[in-house]
Amino acid sequence: MAYINKSAGGSRGRPRDVELERRITSTVLEVLAEDGYEGVTFEAVARRCQTSKASLYRRWASKRDMVIAAVKAGPAHDSTAPLPRGATLREDLLNLCGRLERTMAAADSSTALMLLQAGLEDPELCDAIEESVGPTGARLPQSIIDAAVARGELPAGASPFAFEEVVGAVLLLRRANGLLIDNGYLAALVDTVIVPALAASARSATTLPFGIFSGHPEARSTIHNQETS
Structure with a gap:
């Protein structure tokens, strides 16, 4: 499965922050539209969302997974x-x-x-x-x-x-x-x-x-x- 929510059911027991995920996926599409696929990086998205790269890595294993999640939550909903x-x-x-x-x-x-x-x-x-x-x-x-x-x-x-x-x-x-x-x-x-x-x-x-x-x-x-x- 392309979308990987590593926090859900994980050993750390972190609650799933739905609002943060919404902000992240929206930001991914914004960065994509402005800077293209090459410009979509964990660092760029985290900086614009004012969150940590770790919060992204807990959810997605790669940039591709993060973009797929953004498409699934947005245009392809x-x-x-x-x-x-x-x-x-x-x-x-x-x-x-x-x-x-x-x-x-x-x-x-x-x-x-x-x-x-x-x-x-x-x-x-x-x-x-x-x-x-x-x-x-x-x-x-x-x-x-x-x-x-x-x-x-x-x-x-x-x-x-x-x-x-x-x-x-x-x-x-x-x-x-x-x-x-x-x-x-x-x-x-x-x-x-x-x-x-x-x-x-x-x-x-x-x-x-x-x-x-x-x-x-x-x-x-x-x-x-x-x-x-």
Whole structure:
């Protein structure tokens, strides 16, 4: 489990300070938005919270664990509920898009962007967030693709690339620019872009890359080296 409350049930018998934990997790998101993932340190968070680093280490074993706890307590608070499963691929995709939109709406654009960048710096962070808080909507679970293939809605071999490259990116961009994101927009995105792209992905002549929200996109330096070698 990514969130480690070492004080709960520990030998020292320290009471769990809920208000302090709330202040810490809020501060983690503030530092993340201002200074990026690299700037989130135990020292920086403790200093801004006016508490000791020891109080943080008692709760979390690493920076990654602390960031996951902050995301779980903040933007992804509502993502801990099980994701409803639809009767069709379209319903499943709309459920995912709706969850991601609510998650992004719970944080300012700077925090959402910095979380994306943090995931690019630390791919295991993305995996841990998905595992800890449940589906955030940023990724397309293989189980949804498999169910759509079984229903005949997608051909075998469909890739999640289109969903994981497009949905999070456009929602983040529209939110950063104050553009409308409502049910009508999400339906248009799913119907005209995502579903056709998922169907076409199985016919791709090449192996599709990982999408930016997959947690494991290929780094630019690798691509650049290949092009210039």
